[in-house]
Amino acid sequence: MSTALPAATVGAFTPTGRLRASINLGNPILAGRGADGQPQGVSIDLARAFAQRLGVEVELVVFDTAGKSVDAVKAEQADIGFFAIDPLRGEGIRFTAPYVLIEGCYLVRDGSPLQDNAEVDQAGRTVMVGKGSAYDLYLTRELKAATILRAPSSPAVVQSFVDENAEVAAGVKQQLEADAARLGGLRLLPGRFMVIQQAMGTPASRGAEAQAALAAFVEDMKASGFVAEALQRHGIAGAAVAPAA
Template identity: 55%
Template structure:
């Protein structure tokens, strides 16, 4: 059943559901060329939510998570898909998460580092894409190592690591770092993960309780029906945990 018209208007005040799509995380969405339409689990979820509301969906692709978060927080996007983070949550409402991915470290083959807990030591320098969930996390959690943030793109951290011998490790999501392993010689992944990244649907803060309930119940249904799990498999996303 279609929601109340007032609730539909709250989600889509322009008559379209404007969905911010974060192309900076390959687990969420992929677009390999400028002309290629984005594809991924977040596009599938946006279109399905648009069907529930009975409105067309306008995809708003962003190259970085920071730009996507800014669009949601400002109301330029009606919904979006981001990693849950307390700093972002000051201006964005997050649902319960639907996917868990891993934040990992990439190091040079010759690096003495063998385990994640060896990275946060005095004198170490870790590079990460600015505005990413793992950069926000490391900015809070590092006690000894220095975080070096570089302009975000999918491969920036690995390339920055190799270009600057003063850097000790690059942080990123496992799927992108595995792609870097195939692309860049002389690097390796440290085993395990230094953080779990929980991906959720998002909307601007200040929406009504009814809007919050609708988005939460929609996503809960997509999780329990295996829609999320099946979408991840359809788009070839391996090593990702779909949350029930």
């Protein structure tokens, strides 16, 4: 298949001859498994579209947590990935501008005295997050008094919150809403405590031209309506397409 990108740029992304895309199944906004058990979602659609632009085949390297997905790109076991932008993750990875914005929210029990996000960071409070997630990294920096507890993955946060009797669960708004509806007796605090900027990334070693090509691809996908259409096609509500860089 022909490609408009220089051969050197294509080669920078495909040292194995294929585009290896690191996929995190721990964020339901980006990816999950379909009825056939195969990965599907916005990130998979973008990975395939970028492979098509490069003129190569795509290989999905699938993980259950964001932390493992990040580590794969840092270790160059994958050529691109889909992550929340965070300073710690920037070590060894070069990010594009975001393509999707996601709200991070808090969940509590119906009987909790907490009514506002600002009330969470108090001594003695326990906050459950997914280990290595964007929320974990952010709240580790921001919370000064509350104690952070870590679930094995983001999808396991609410169950861990229940099992360990934590006071607050933190995560993707849509995941928390779904778990609250499933389990009952739970509610989200109003508003959000952070906005997660979901971007694509590639190992820093791949060079400036490769980074520029990936950044341009993301802008094209936003401007063309590709990202918006993918969100709609996969039934994702509550996530917004990021503005142009």
